[in-house]
Amino acid sequence: MSDAANHGETNFAVVNHSVPRSDGIAKVTGSATYASDITLERMAWAKLLRSPFAHAKIRRIDVSEAKSQPGVIDVLTGDDLGPLHPYYGHAVKDHPLLAIGKVRYVGEPVAAVIAVDELNAQEAAEKIKVDYEELTPVLGVDDALAPGAVLVHGMDYIGGAFRGFDDFPGGKENLCQAVHVEWGDVDAAFASAAHIAEGEYYFPMIYAYAMEPYVAVADYDPKGQLTVYSSAQHPFMVRHDLAEVFDLPLNSVRVVVPYVGGGYGSKSYTKIEPLTAACSWKVSRPVKLQLSVEEAFLTTRSDDARVRIRTAVDREGRLVAKQAIVHLDTGAYAENSPMVCRKAANRIVGPYRFPNVRIDCLAIYTNTVPASSYRGLGAAQITFPVESQMDELAHKIGLDPQQFRLRNLAHSGESIHPGLRPIDADVPGDIRLAAQTLQKNGPVAPKHGRSVCCSCSDAGAHPVTLAMVQVYADGSASVLSGSTEIGQGSHTVLAQIAAEEMGVPLEKVRLVGSDTAVTLFERSTGASRTTTLMGRAVMEACREAIAQCKVMAGDLLSVPASKLKEERGGIRHGKDWLSWPEIIERYFQMEGCSIIGRAYLRRAGPFKSVPVFWEIGVTGVEITLDEETGKISLDTLVTVGDVGLAIHPAMTESQDIGAATMGVGIGLFEELIYEGQQLMNGTMLEYRVPRFSDMARKIELKLVENRDGVGPYGAKGGGEGSVNPIGACLANALYQAAGVRIRRLPLTPERVWKALQEQKTRPATAAAESSLARKEKPAKPRAAKIQVKAAPAPAARANGARAKKTGPHKRRVSKPKRKS
Amino acid sequence: MKISFDLNGTPTSLEIEARETLAEVLRSRCRLTGVKLSCESQVCGTCTVLIDDLPVSACTYLAYEARDKRVTTIEGLAGGVGRLHPLQQAFLDNFAFQCGFCTPGMILAAKSLLDQNPRPSDEEIIAYMSGNLCRCTGYLGILKAIRQAATELQGIGKGNRRNRE
Numbered sequence: 001m002s003d004a005a006n007h008g009e010t011n012f013a014v015v016n017h018s019v020p021r022s023d024g025i026a027k028v029t030g031s032a033t034y035a036s037d038i039t040l041e042r043m044a045w046a047k048l049l050r051s052p053f054a055h056a057k058i059r060r061i062d063v064s065e066a067k068s069q070p071g072v073i074d075v076l077t078g079d080d081l082g083p084l085h086p087y088y089g090h091a092v093k094d095h096p097l098l099a100i101g102k103v104r105y106v107g108e109p110v111a112a113v114i115a116v117d118e119l120n121a122q123e124a125a126e127k128i129k130v131d132y133e134e135l136t137p138v139l140g141v142d143d144a145l146a147p148g149a150v151l152v153h154g155m156d157y158i159g160g161a162f163r164g165f166d167d168f169p170g171g172k173e174n175l176c177q178a179v180h181v182e183w184g185d186v187d188a189a190f191a192s193a194a195h196i197a198e199g200e201y202y203f204p205m206i207y208a209y210a211m212e213p214y215v216a217v218a219d220y221d222p223k224g225q226l227t228v229y230s231s232a233q234h235p236f237m238v239r240h241d242l243a244e245v246f247d248l249p250l251n252s253v254r255v256v257v258p259y260v261g262g263g264y265g266s267k268s269y270t271k272i273e274p275l276t277a278a279c280s281w282k283v284s285r286p287v288k289l290q291l292s293v294e295e296a297f298l299t300t301r302s303d304d305a306r307v308r309i310r311t312a313v314d315r316e317g318r319l320v321a322k323q324a325i326v327h328l329d330t331g332a333y334a335e336n337s338p339m340v341c342r343k344a345a346n347r348i349v350g351p352y353r354f355p356n357v358r359i360d361c362l363a364i365y366t367n368t369v370p371a372s373s374y375r376g377l378g379a380a381q382i383t384f385p386v387e388s389q390m391d392e393l394a395h396k397i398g399l400d401p402q403q404f405r406l407r408n409l410a411h412s413g414e415s416i417h418p419g420l421r422p423i424d425a426d427v428p429g430d431i432r433l434a435a436q437t438l439q440k441n442g443p444v445a446p447k448h449g450r451s452v453c454c455s456c457s458d459a460g461a462h463p464v465t466l467a468m469v470q471v472y473a474d475g476s477a478s479v480l481s482g483s484t485e486i487g488q489g490s491h492t493v494l495a496q497i498a499a500e501e502m503g504v505p506l507e508k509v510r511l512v513g514s515d516t517a518v519t520l521f522e523r524s525t526g527a528s529r530t531t532t533l534m535g536r537a538v539m540e541a542c543r544e545a546i547a548q549c550k551v552m553a554g555d556l557l558s559v560p561a562s563k564l565k566e567e568r569g570g571i572r573h574g575k576d577w578l579s580w581p582e583i584i585e586r587y588f589q590m591e592g593c594s595i596i597g598r599a600y601l602r603r604a605g606p607f608k609s610v611p612v613f614w615e616i617g618v619t620g621v622e623i624t625l626d627e628e629t630g631k632i633s634l635d636t637l638v639t640v641g642d643v644g645l646a647i648h649p650a651m652t653e654s655q656d657i658g659a660a661t662m663g664v665g666i667g668l669f670e671e672l673i674y675e676g677q678q679l680m681n682g683t684m685l686e687y688r689v690p691r692f693s694d695m696a697r698k699i700e701l702k703l704v705e706n707r708d709g710v711g712p713y714g715a716k717g718g719g720e721g722s723v724n725p726i727g728a729c730l731a732n733a734l735y736q737a738a739g740v741r742i743r744r745l746p747l748t749p750e751r752v753w754k755a756l757q758e759q760k761t762r763p764a765t766a767a768a769e770s771s772l773a774r775k776e777k778p779a780k781p782r783a784a785k786i787q788v789k790a791a792p793a794p795a796a797r798a799n800g801a802r803a804k805k806t807g808p809h810k811r812r813v814s815k816p817k818r819k820s
Numbered sequence: 821m822k823i824s825f826d827l828n829g830t831p832t833s834l835e836i837e838a839r840e841t842l843a844e845v846l847r848s849r850c851r852l853t854g855v856k857l858s859c860e861s862q863v864c865g866t867c868t869v870l871i872d873d874l875p876v877s878a879c880t881y882l883a884y885e886a887r888d889k890r891v892t893t894i895e896g897l898a899g900g901v902g903r904l905h906p907l908q909q910a911f912l913d914n915f916a917f918q919c920g921f922c923t924p925g926m927i928l929a930a931k932s933l934l935d936q937n938p939r940p941s942d943e944e945i946i947a948y949m950s951g952n953l954c955r956c957t958g959y960l961g962i963l964k965a966i967r968q969a970a971t972e973l974q975g976i977g978k979g980n981r982r983n984r985e
Contacts, residue, residue, distance in 0.1 A: 020912060027920030028908040028927065030854015030894035037853040119839075211858040211866055211921040211955055261856070261921030262955050293859050487919030487956050650915045657958035658918065684859035692950040692959050699960055 013568070014500040015713060018650035022492045022511060023259065023485060033258045035231045036215045040286040043217065044073055046279045047121035048289075049111040049128045050298065051103035054137035054367035054677030055150070058101055058110065062129040066113055069127060071120030073283045076112040080282060088241040090160040090269050091338040092176070094153060095370070097245065097274040103132070104152055104332035105367050106677050107298030112275060114283050118290070137367040137677045141306065141327045144174035144364045152332060152365035161240045165338050176330050177338035177363040179345040183418050184356030189321035193312030197393040201309065201385035202744040203727070204671035205329070206302040207682075208374055209689050212261020213296040216276040219286040220246070226277055227254045233267040233484050234524040235514045241270040242277055254517040260486040264662065265373035266300050267486070268526050269336055297682035301672055302374035303328040303340050303363065305381035309348070311389050317399050319408045321356035324348050326382060328371070330363040335372035337363040343458065344378030349416055350386050351427045351456035351616065352408045368674060375662060376617075377527060379457045379724040383617070384745060387453035387728030392741065401732065402435055402452060409454075412708065420458065421609040424708045424716065425616045427454060430640045434620035437638045437700045441622055448635070449733030452620040455724035459717055460612025461527035465601040466520035467537035469498055471545045472594040473585035476508040479541075482522030483534045484514050488719055489651040490530045494538050496647055497712050501542035502580060503569025520598070528615050528717030531647055532709060533607075537599040539712040545597025549580045552587040606710050613709050616642045617721025619660055621696075621729040625737040630753030632668060632734060637696035644709030644716040653701040655719035663726025665690045669746050823887045828852075828896025836883045843867045843878035846893060854894035854924045858953075865952030868925035869893050875932045894924035897931065907931055907969040916965035918956035926952045930966045938974050940966070 026032035063075040078086075078100035086100060087093045099110045111128050115121035136150045143149060152174055159165050165177065190196060210231075217229040226248060232238045235255040242253045260267060272289055279287040291299065309324040326344055330337035345361035374380065394404035406428050415422045434452045444450055468480040479498050485491040491511040499506040513519040522534060546566070553571050554561035556578075564571040570579035578586075584593055601607060620638035625631075639656035646652040669688045673680045681687050707714025727745045735741050740755040824833045827850065836845055846852045846869070858866040860879040867879040870892035898905040907927050910916070917923040926949070933940060933948045940948070945966050954962060 018915070021915065023920065024912045025904075027917055027923050028904070028911045029898070030852070030924045032920050033853070034921065036857070209955055211864060211919070211953065212856070213858070260919060262919040264955065487917075489918065651918075654915050654918060654957055654961060657960055658956045661958035662955070683861065684863040685861055689953060689955065690958075691953060692946045692963075695946065695959050695963070
């Protein structure tokens with residue numbers, strides 16, 4: 001494979017055009033099939049009984065009454081799982097598919113009733129009697145890390161399919177994962193710095209609300225063949241877990257993923273598939289498990305993040321050092337939080353040149369809903385503090401925040417992380433573009449604020465991507481891809497690439513997948529990787545098919561293949577022109593033939609250097625503040641997608657605005673609220689996501705296409721970047737509008753209003769100055785773990801012991817205790 | 821109990837249980853899986869169907885309430901296989917969806933809006949459609965699609981709409 005994915009074309013026939021979506025007709029007519037639409041012959045339904053306690057021993061489960069209910073086929077509990085390997089997890093195998101002996105969060109599945117229909121199963125589940133012995137729950141990361149803390153697990157576990165998590169503490173402490181990133185001499189840099197900003201920030205627990213809740217249909221047949229239809233993002237990772245749980249060879253586990261009704265990270269990796277498959281195994285017939293949205297709230301959330309961070313500059317306003325300690329509340333099971341932890345530790349550096357860095361990122365078990373991937377994978381959590389602090393530091397040294405960023409941003413080709421791929425994007429250009437776009441609004445009016453912020457993510461995940469392209473003699477082609485069509489448009493984009501390469505009409509390209517029995521391995525559909533990696537694989541597979549066709553043509557024309565001139569869609573030799581399909585038909589002398597081109601991408605060649613690409617998020621906002629109510633309104637939203645080449649410009653823009661809108665939700669109102677061990681707002685009646693009326697009045701979606709990515713034609717991924725900087729944009733714009741600095745999301749009207757009231761009681765000069773400055777004192781350098789455990793107790797956190805009378809959004813207002 | 825109603829233009833009689841919701845009946849008995857279920861609490865609008873041309877959350881609407889009424893689902897909007905309603909075409913043209921899960925409900929809510937108000941302003945579109953959630957698109961494509969469909973259905977100018985971009 002050559003390094004050159006970029007042919008240098010500027011006139012594309014199919015790619016770089018906003019062609020009709022291949023799934024479009026199906027989706028607007030209601031004929032698109034999702035996993036929730038699948039029913040099988042003899043299919044039974046499962047319903048779950050969930051734990052009412054955050055931490056308890058299960059003494060006994062009495063299922064006798066439930067089993068005798070009408071329509072009930074059987075009941076599955078942890079006691080039935082002996083013949084299986086019931087613990088799964090791709091990072092750490094700590095997650096039993098049903099509680100075994102112990103429950104670790106309110107809402108954990110304890111038993112599954114399998115009945116002929118859903119209602120019978122539901123009613124019978126209520127007849128199960130469980131005798132619990134309550135244990136002290138571990139709530140909040142400080143509780144979890146306190147000396148002598150109760151242990152959430154206290155068991156030994158082994159690593160999963162991922163490599164690199166072998167240093168897992170093994171459940172013998174509540175620390176699930178610790179990542180340390182360091183270079184330079186941080187202590188010396190802080191000691192000699194001209195200015196330092198330091199602060200503590202909090203990013204809340206978030207629910208992704210994919211509108212299709214988790215669903216799986218499993219058929220474990222008597223011959224030991226397991227087929228699972230699922231809403232999973234990563235079918236091959238699910239296959240791995242299923243094969244291990246049931247001790248089956250990979251060819252006996254088939255995971256089929258039809259259209260997926262949104263994921264945003266929340267459908268990454270394995271969720272309810274092992275449990276559904278175990279139900280089918282128990283009753284020897286197909287079983288469907290369809291969760292409700294309320295149950296989805298109890299399945300996966302994002303890690304929240306408490307971030308203590310300090311940043312130092314020299315006299316010229318150049319960044320010299322960063323130090324941060326990040327505490328992630330990972331909940332009861334590791335899920336993908338070890339990776340969130342690792343990525344947050346990398347991504348907290350941002351797209352800036354830092355000669356000295358020390359980051360400690362800790363993922364911590366607590367007795368709450370398990371946290372896992374959320375769009376941005378750790379980047380949203382840490383970009384809020386990073387980009388808030390950049391503004392705070394700029395104000396402190398008297399520089400315009402944008403000038404301060406531009407002075408310190410890494411340019412294309414510069415390295416920001418020792419040993420990693422140099423920056424393959426034009427971040428300064430992106431920032432300027434966003435700022436210029438906002439400037440078209442004219443001077444900033446009173447009670448208005450603007451901000452442009454950025455993020456920089458090591459994206460693409462591990463590059464192992466295999467693809468096949470089947471080219472038929474009739475001029476059609478199929479792309480066999482393990483990438484999931486989750487709405488991002490991968491089926492359209494991959495078809496575009498195949499049509500571009502093979503010179504066949506787009507309508508004649510069909511996407512097949514995801515189906516692990518049919519398509520080759522693709523590690524995952526996430527980390528914005530599909531266009532870059534699967535797109536590149538499809539392109540390479542087409543080129544391999546073309547190479548085969550050229551050999552065939554050489555044979556047919558009795559000339560060496562190297563003498564044949566390739567023209568889009570076929571070859572020219574003298575006055576002969578043969579299309580690829582014609583060559584195939586003439587070579588085999590048979591209608592209906594096809595050939596397969598294939599590509600195996602791995603961490604080699606152009607993908608040797610990691611990350612696969614740097615995903616840049618650049619967004620700008622202008623807000624209006626209603627000082628009377630504290631309500632922030634979004635006037636203007638600007639996104640900049642630095643994507644190398646937009647294979648499909650309209651869908652690329654749609655990804656950016658979609659991600660930014662999720663960022664607005666987190667920035668302004670989304671937050672999961674725990675009171676003690678109980679999640680208080682786990683329904684869509686109480687959990688507020690962005691609505692039509694929350695749209696910015698003016699929206700500007702910009703694409704930057706410098707063809708600087710490693711994907712096809714210089715493309716890079718997008719779709720996650722724009723979620724990350726929005727929180728900081730809003731907080732910084734609020735500061736400009738009213739002089740208050742809030743270091744906790746979301747910026748609810750109540751929280752903003754309180755900050756404004758507090759500001760009125762302070763001396764005027766304090767208003768414009770960040771409260772950070774008052775906190776500033778040289779922090780003593782400490783070893784990460786010691787520092788973590790000795791860290792002063794922060795303000796009570798979302799799932800800590802909060803008195804009921806305290807309103808949900810009350811405590812986290814940044815409330816500097818002024819002595820003056 | 822037995823109920824009769826008009827389903828997508830076809831007289832339909834079904835034996836149902838009193839406790840069944842319209843969404844359950846349409847999805848499992850009629851196999852109209854274009855009716856999607858999400859929040860099941862009348863917040864998200866995903867399960868929107870039209871009853872006598874007005875939008876209803878089928879997740880909480882008991883099936884027996886549809887007796888002798890006209891029920892329209894996404895499958896029946898265009899009035900025939902292979903045909904597209906101008907709203908469906910506009911959603912395609914404007915990339916007004918990604919995952920597509922909210923799309924049937926979104927299109928049917930928009931149909932009801934344009935039935936009642938053929939020339940809505942942007943503010944009217946936004947106010948009317950705020951009961952339908954979309955997590956993918958940020959709503960902009962949907963707004964554009966509804967504008968386009970309004971224009972096409974009217975065959976007249978842009979009216980008093982105020983552009984948002």
